[in-house]
Amino acid sequence: MRADGGFAKVSYAADLIRFPDTGAQGTARAIESARSGVLIGGTRGLPYFLDLNNAVNPHVFVCGITGSGKTYLMRSLMLKLAQIAGATIVLVDFTGEYKALVDQAGEERADPKLADSLLAKKVSGIVYINLADSGNQRIRASIADDVLTSMIEGMRMRAANGKRVYIMLDEAWKLLERSKALQTLLREGRKYGYGLIFSSQLVEDVDLAMLSNAATLFIFRLQNRQGLSRLAANYGLRSGQIETIQGLGVGSCAALQTLVSGKREFCLIKNVHGIMLDDIVRLNAGGATRHEIARSKLEEAVCEACSEGDAQEALRAGERNGYVDLSALIVFLLGRGANRRRLLAALRKLGIGEDELADSFAAAVASQRLNE
Numbered sequence: 001m002r003a004d005g006g007f008a009k010v011s012y013a014a015d016l017i018r019f020p021d022t023g024a025q026g027t028a029r030a031i032e033s034a035r036s037g038v039l040i041g042g043t044r045g046l047p048y049f050l051d052l053n054n055a056v057n058p059h060v061f062v063c064g065i066t067g068s069g070k071t072y073l074m075r076s077l078m079l080k081l082a083q084i085a086g087a088t089i090v091l092v093d094f095t096g097e098y099k100a101l102v103d104q105a106g107e108e109r110a111d112p113k114l115a116d117s118l119l120a121k122k123v124s125g126i127v128y129i130n131l132a133d134s135g136n137q138r139i140r141a142s143i144a145d146d147v148l149t150s151m152i153e154g155m156r157m158r159a160a161n162g163k164r165v166y167i168m169l170d171e172a173w174k175l176l177e178r179s180k181a182l183q184t185l186l187r188e189g190r191k192y193g194y195g196l197i198f199s200s201q202l203v204e205d206v207d208l209a210m211l212s213n214a215a216t217l218f219i220f221r222l223q224n225r226q227g228l229s230r231l232a233a234n235y236g237l238r239s240g241q242i243e244t245i246q247g248l249g250v251g252s253c254a255a256l257q258t259l260v261s262g263k264r265e266f267c268l269i270k271n272v273h274g275i276m277l278d279d280i281v282r283l284n285a286g287g288a289t290r291h292e293i294a295r296s297k298l299e300e301a302v303c304e305a306c307s308e309g310d311a312q313e314a315l316r317a318g319e320r321n322g323y324v325d326l327s328a329l330i331v332f333l334l335g336r337g338a339n340r341r342r343l344l345a346a347l348r349k350l351g352i353g354e355d356e357l358a359d360s361f362a363a364a365v366a367s368q369r370l371n372e
C-alpha cells in the first residue's frame, strides 16, 4: 500500500482543465478534506467537504436572498460539526426555528445567563439558546449581545484548551450590527479556536472589515448588484462566477474559502446535503412564528391529557394546509373530554408561549360554543 493511502495522484492542473472555473475541489484537496471535514454537498466533480481547520480562520459567512437555502445549510452544519467534527456549537436562535432539530439531537435549551458555564463543561454538542419568546427584537439582540460578551470572557480566561467552538447566528447580522462582542469574536476568535458562523440576506450592509475576517463564504442566490460587487471586489470573483451566483437555484451555492496556504478556492455546490428531520409537525398557534415540533413529542404532550389513540386522531383533526392548527387541536381534544389543565401544562412544556396558549384556548372555546 502506498503512503498516500493508495489513491492515484492527480494533478490540480488536470482538475482545473476538467472543471473550468473550478466547479469542484481538485482531487487531492477533495480527498484531504474528506478525511477531516464534513460533507456539504455534491459538485460537478467530487463531493465537497468543509474542513475549517484548513482555512485561514474558523469564521463562516452564509449569504443569499430569502428562501435560497441558508438555514438549511446552517442546520446541517450545526449537527455535523457537533456530531461528526466533535465541536461545541453555541446556537443563538432568534425565532425558534432550530428547536425541533435541537430536540431531536437530544439537546436542551440553555439559560442565556448560564451559556458560558455550560459551554465550559461540554466536551462537544450544542448549547442552545432559544430567544423566540424573550421579548421584542431589541431585547433579544441585547440578550444575544450579553451571551457573546460572556463567551468572550470565558474564551480569554480558559485560553486555548484545544476545544473547537462555533457560535452560530442565523439572520442576526442586522440585530448585532453594533455589537462590540461580535467584532471582538471575529478578530480574536481564531487564537482561541472560536469560530463565528453567521448569515444574512443583505451583503451590502455587512461591514467589509468583518467580511474579510471570514475565510469561508457560502454564497447562495444573490441579486442585489451592489452587494455582489462588494463581494466580488473583496474576494476577487470573476464576472462568470458572479453570473453563476445570480442564477443559483434553491439549495445551490458557491463555496469560497481562503486556505492556510493563501490559495483561494471557488467551488459550486449543486445541492446542499441536509439533515433529514424525521416527521416534524409545524404547529400554528396563532402567533407570528410557526413552531416546529417532533411529532412524537407533540403526541406525547397531547397524551398527557387524553388517551393514546385520541392523540394521533387529534393531530389529524387539527391539520390545516400542512400545519396543525392549535385551536382546532384543542377543540378536538376538549370534545373528547381531555383534561384542560393537564393539556395546558403539556403544551406549555413544548415551548408554546403564554399569549399563544391563551388565544388558542379562547378560540377553541368560542368555536365549541358555536357548535353547541
Ligand SMILES: Nc1ncnc2c1ncn2[C@@H]1O[C@H](COP(=O)(O)OP(=O)(O)O)[C@@H](O)[C@H]1O
Residues within 6 Å of the ligand: 064, 065, 066, 067, 068, 069, 070, 071, 072, 073, 250, 251, 252, 271, 272, 273, 274
Ligand atoms: N439543499 C436543499 N435541499 C432541499 N430543500 C432545500 C434545500 N435548501 C433549502 N431547501 C428548502 O427551501 C426552503 C427555503 O430554505 P431556507 O434554508 O429556509 O432558506 P433561507 O434561510 O435562505 O431563507 C425550505 O423549505 C428548505 O427546506
Ligand SMILES: [Mg+2]
Residues within 6 Å of the ligand: 070, 071, 072, 170, 171
Ligand atoms: Mg433562514
